[in-house]
Amino acid sequence: MSLLALSDVTKVFGGLIAINDLSFTVEAGSIVGLIGPNGAGKTTVFNCITGNYTPERGQILFDGTSIRGLRPHRVVELGIARTFQSIRLFGKLPVLENVLAGRHCRMRAGLLSCMLHTPAMRREEEAAVARCMEELDFVGLADRCHEAAGGLSYGNQRLLEVARALAADPRLLILDEPAGGMNDQETAALVEIIRAIRARGVTVLLIEHDMRLVMQICEKLVVLEHGTLIAEGEPETVRANPAVIEAYLGADDEKW
Amino acid sequence: MTRTVFSVALGALICVLPLFCNAYWTDVCVMIGLYALLSLSLNVILGQAGIFHMGHAAFFAVGAYTTAICNTLWQWPIFLTMPLAGATAALFALVVARPIIHLRGDYLLIVTIGIVEIVRIALLNDVFGLTGGSNGIFGIARPRFFDFRIVKSIHFYYLVWGMVGISLVLFYGLWRSRFGRALNCIKADDVAAEGCGINVSRYKLAAFVLGAFWAGMVGTLYAAKMTTIAPESFNFMESVIIFAVVILSGGSQLGVLISAFLFIGLPELLREFSDARMLVFGLAMMLMMIWRPQGLLPPGPRRYPVVDRILGKLHSSGQNASGGLAGLAGAEVETPVNAQTAARTGEDRP
Structure with missing residues (x-):
C-alpha cells in the first residue's frame, strides 16, 4: 500500500478550481517531486495534505487512514511534517x-x-x-x-x-521549494541532505523549480497544470512527455 | 548576571520592607503585590502567548465573589474557598473563551472588553440574588492560618508576597518548559506553530484558563483583605491597568514586578502632585512607547545546560560539528569558540 494516496481531490476557492480531481500516490521510501508552472496548484496540494485546507471533494489517505480535514497539528502527530515555501521560522527565538x-x-x-x-x-x-x-x-x-x-x-x-x-519524527517529509533562494553550492548540499533523509527511512515529497535538483533526486514526478494532473511517472518518461514540454517547459527546454 | 543580582536584591528588599513602613505604606505594598499577581497571571496570556486579553478583571471578580459568597453565606474558611475561587474563574474562562479563542489581535481584545463589562453589569444587577447588587458583599471574614488570624496589613503583606514568590517559581518553570516555548511560538507565528505540530487553540485556551485560575485565587486574597467587595472594584479600568502593567513590563517576570510597582506604587509616591501625577504618568507612557516599545525588560534567553555538553561531544568526536552538510554548502560557519561565548552570555531571568 502507498504511504500517501490522493484520490479525486478537488479544492475550490470561490469560483476558481485550484485542484481538479487530482489523484496520485507516494510510495514509502521514495522521493517524489511535484512540479508544474507557477499557479498550477502545487502548494495548494501541500496545504490540503497538511490540513491547512480541507478539500471539497476527494480522499487523502496516509498509511491507510484518512487525513482529510484533520487539523495541521494532528497531521504532524500522525507523521507528516512540512516546510513552508515562504520561510516560517520563529525568527526571534533561538x-x-x-x-x-x-x-x-x-x-x-x-x-x-x-x-x-x-x-x-x-x-x-x-x-x-x-x-x-x-x-x-x-x-x-x-x-x-x-x-x-x-x-x-x-x-x-x-x-x-x-x-x-x-524533529517531529515524520514518516513523510513535505518540502515546499527547499532550494528556493539557495546558491549552487547550497543546493548541492541540499541534495545530499535529502538523500540522507531518505536513507533514514523518511519518504520525501517536494515541490521544486530547480529542474536539475528534481531530475537528480526524484524517482517519480507528478506534473500539475491548472490544478490538473498532466503527467506522472519516472523523470525520464515525464521529461519526454509532449504534454509536459508543451505546458511547462515550452521554449526553455535547454534547462533539461 | 546583573538580572540575577538585581532579583536577589529585590527579593531581600521585599522581605524586609514592611519593617520600615507604616501601616499605610504596607497597605500600598499589599496592593502592589495583588496587582503583581494579577499581572503575572496575565503575563502568561498576554506576554507569553500574545493573546490580547483586556478583560482580566472579570476573572478576578469571579474569584473574589466566589470567596465572598461562600464565606458570607456558608461560613467557609477563606483559604478553603481559594481553590474553589480559582476553579470557578477557570471554568468561567473556559466557557467564555472557547468560542472566541480563534479570534486574532484587536478582535479578541474587543470581545474581552465585552466580557469584563458583562461581568460588572451582571454583578450590579444582583445576578442569581447572590452578589448584592451595587452594594456588593460585606462582612467577609479574615483568613485564618490554623490558629493565626491574618488581620494586620503586615500579615497580608507576607501572605500576598509569599503568593507572589510561589507564582514566580511556578510561572518561571512554565516559561522554561515545552509549554512556555509553545506559547512563544504561537505568539510569533500561529500558522507555523500549528504546522510544527502544536495544538494552537488548545494551548491558547490552556493559557487563558491558567491565567484565569490565578486571577480567581488573587480574587480570594483581595476579598479577604478588603472584607468588602463591590462591582466597581472590577471595572474596565482595572483590566486596562493590569494590561498596561504587562505591556510595560516587556514580558519578563522581573519586568512585571517593576512595572507593577511603577503603576501602583508611583502614583502613591506622587500623591503630593495630585493633579499633575496622571499627566506625568501619561507622558512617561508615551515616552516609553517611543523609546522602548519592547517594554522594560523582555525575557532573556532560556538556558539549556545540556547543550554545551552535547556541543563538546560533537567537537571531540573528531569532526567539525558544523562541517557536515552545511560545510559542503559553504555556509558561513561560526567558529565553535564564538558559539560557546554566545551560549554563556545568555542570561538567566528570575
Missing part, C-alpha cells in the same frame, strides 16, 4: 528552540509537570534537546543553536526548517 518546537508533538509533559519541573519532565526535556541537537548537527547548524533564527542566512534558514520538521 535556532534550538525552533527545532524544539518541531519536537513538541512528541513530548508529553503536562501543565503541572511543566510548572513543577518534575524529574520525568526534566528527563524528557533533556532527551528532546539532545535529539534536536542531533537534527541540527544533521543539517550542519549545531554550533549556531543559540543564535536567533532570523539572523541565519537564507539557505541556512531553509535547512533549519528541515531540521524542525525532522
Whole structure:
C-alpha cells in the first residue's frame, strides 16, 4: 500500500478550481517531486495534505487512514511534517528552540509537570534537546543553536526548517521549494541532505523549480497544470512527455 | 548576571520592607503585590502567548465573589474557598473563551472588553440574588492560618508576597518548559506553530484558563483583605491597568514586578502632585512607547545546560560539528569558540 494516496481531490476557492480531481500516490521510501508552472496548484496540494485546507471533494489517505480535514497539528502527530515555501521560522527565538518546537508533538509533559519541573519532565526535556541537537548537527547548524533564527542566512534558514520538521519524527517529509533562494553550492548540499533523509527511512515529497535538483533526486514526478494532473511517472518518461514540454517547459527546454 | 543580582536584591528588599513602613505604606505594598499577581497571571496570556486579553478583571471578580459568597453565606474558611475561587474563574474562562479563542489581535481584545463589562453589569444587577447588587458583599471574614488570624496589613503583606514568590517559581518553570516555548511560538507565528505540530487553540485556551485560575485565587486574597467587595472594584479600568502593567513590563517576570510597582506604587509616591501625577504618568507612557516599545525588560534567553555538553561531544568526536552538510554548502560557519561565548552570555531571568 502507498504511504500517501490522493484520490479525486478537488479544492475550490470561490469560483476558481485550484485542484481538479487530482489523484496520485507516494510510495514509502521514495522521493517524489511535484512540479508544474507557477499557479498550477502545487502548494495548494501541500496545504490540503497538511490540513491547512480541507478539500471539497476527494480522499487523502496516509498509511491507510484518512487525513482529510484533520487539523495541521494532528497531521504532524500522525507523521507528516512540512516546510513552508515562504520561510516560517520563529525568527526571534533561538535556532534550538525552533527545532524544539518541531519536537513538541512528541513530548508529553503536562501543565503541572511543566510548572513543577518534575524529574520525568526534566528527563524528557533533556532527551528532546539532545535529539534536536542531533537534527541540527544533521543539517550542519549545531554550533549556531543559540543564535536567533532570523539572523541565519537564507539557505541556512531553509535547512533549519528541515531540521524542525525532522524533529517531529515524520514518516513523510513535505518540502515546499527547499532550494528556493539557495546558491549552487547550497543546493548541492541540499541534495545530499535529502538523500540522507531518505536513507533514514523518511519518504520525501517536494515541490521544486530547480529542474536539475528534481531530475537528480526524484524517482517519480507528478506534473500539475491548472490544478490538473498532466503527467506522472519516472523523470525520464515525464521529461519526454509532449504534454509536459508543451505546458511547462515550452521554449526553455535547454534547462533539461 | 546583573538580572540575577538585581532579583536577589529585590527579593531581600521585599522581605524586609514592611519593617520600615507604616501601616499605610504596607497597605500600598499589599496592593502592589495583588496587582503583581494579577499581572503575572496575565503575563502568561498576554506576554507569553500574545493573546490580547483586556478583560482580566472579570476573572478576578469571579474569584473574589466566589470567596465572598461562600464565606458570607456558608461560613467557609477563606483559604478553603481559594481553590474553589480559582476553579470557578477557570471554568468561567473556559466557557467564555472557547468560542472566541480563534479570534486574532484587536478582535479578541474587543470581545474581552465585552466580557469584563458583562461581568460588572451582571454583578450590579444582583445576578442569581447572590452578589448584592451595587452594594456588593460585606462582612467577609479574615483568613485564618490554623490558629493565626491574618488581620494586620503586615500579615497580608507576607501572605500576598509569599503568593507572589510561589507564582514566580511556578510561572518561571512554565516559561522554561515545552509549554512556555509553545506559547512563544504561537505568539510569533500561529500558522507555523500549528504546522510544527502544536495544538494552537488548545494551548491558547490552556493559557487563558491558567491565567484565569490565578486571577480567581488573587480574587480570594483581595476579598479577604478588603472584607468588602463591590462591582466597581472590577471595572474596565482595572483590566486596562493590569494590561498596561504587562505591556510595560516587556514580558519578563522581573519586568512585571517593576512595572507593577511603577503603576501602583508611583502614583502613591506622587500623591503630593495630585493633579499633575496622571499627566506625568501619561507622558512617561508615551515616552516609553517611543523609546522602548519592547517594554522594560523582555525575557532573556532560556538556558539549556545540556547543550554545551552535547556541543563538546560533537567537537571531540573528531569532526567539525558544523562541517557536515552545511560545510559542503559553504555556509558561513561560526567558529565553535564564538558559539560557546554566545551560549554563556545568555542570561538567566528570575
